[in-house]
Amino acid sequence: MTYADAMKTRTEFYDKQNHTADEEFMFTEALSMLIEATQEPKYMAELAWFYCDRKRFDLEQKYLEMAADCGYGPAFEELGYMYFHGQNGEKDYEKAYYCFTKGSEKDRYGNEGSLWCYHKLADMYRFGCFVEKDEDKYREMIEDAYEKVKNPKYLNEPYPEILYRLAGIRADQGRTDEAIELLRRARAFMAERLSYDAFWGHLEVMGRIVRLQHRLSQEEMPDSDFYDLFYLTEVPGEYVLVPFGPDDKEIAIEVTGEGEERTLSCNGRCYRDFADFCSKMNVGGRKITEVYDEFFAPYKRD
Secondary structure, eight states, X not given: OOHHHHHHHHHHHHTOSSOOHHHHHHHHHHHHHHHHHHOOHHHHHHHHHHHHHTTOHHHHHHHHHHHHHTTOHHHHHHHHHHHHHTTTSOOOHHHHHHHHHHHTSOOTTSOOOOHHXXXXXXXXXXXXXXXXXXXXXXXXXXXXXXXXXXXXXXTTSSHHHHHHHHHHHHHHTTOHHHHHHHHHHHHHHHHHHHHHOOOHHHHHHHHHHHHHHHHHOSSOOTTOOGGGXXXXXXXXXXXXXXXXXXXXXXXXXXXXXXXXGOEEEETTEEESSHHHHHHHOEETTEETTTSGGGBOOOEEEO
16 A cells, blocks of 8 residues: 555545444555654554444554653543543553643643643543642643633633533532533533444543532523433433424333443344433434434433
8 A cells, every 4th residue: 555545544534424344444544654654643543543433452553652652642541531531441540640740741742731630630630640649730631621612712622611610610619600610611512422423431421410510400401402312311210202303203212220230222223321321322324413403302202
């Protein structure tokens, strides 16, 4: 494969959805060729992200470490998350702290310090991971992060993640109305992000946003929609999504059991949880997260 062939394969891959196994293989071959030919860490990180999306954390870590050895800031960001959450089998808070610190700084390639790294450093102070627990420092860092991200321009900014944390701080301060408003904005932003990329990590954050929003709200929320099922499906029952189009079919989701025994099924297929449903369910050839706003708010069938 030539350099030109590799670039063409890479471009065609991003221009298409629902790839075949052969297309995914050719994409990895193209990036491997680009890495070998250029030694550019951006291609190493790109291939790592591909494997992350498929939960091949061993290969993700391999290519992130290659990019980090080149001093590439975004690689430290992803490695920090891996070490913090133990995605490859073992948590290592010392390495996570190092990576988040490096990722928070401007790198040699001109990448600015990452707010993704900065707010995760704040989490480490909140929970006392490797560093001494310091909730005052956590609150200070999240307030600072919010000032830097409160006018986001791109969907890949950690706007909802930071708003979710700030909402928790406001709730602890007794400023519930402010907390609910922050969560409303976080939810709207995350819904737009998910309409383009139903990445499992983003879905987990959306679940936390919705559940906290429901816990803080004393009455029905005016912006209820499809994503309320993150909260509703914690209780057994049959939940129905009614589409706006009169000729479209309802979608019924049945939840049985509780706790670790809980199961979620739809159209004869079982899902681990509602996040799993979001990542796999298709409607008319599109992911349900792309068309979430084409349904009325879900209701529980008696």
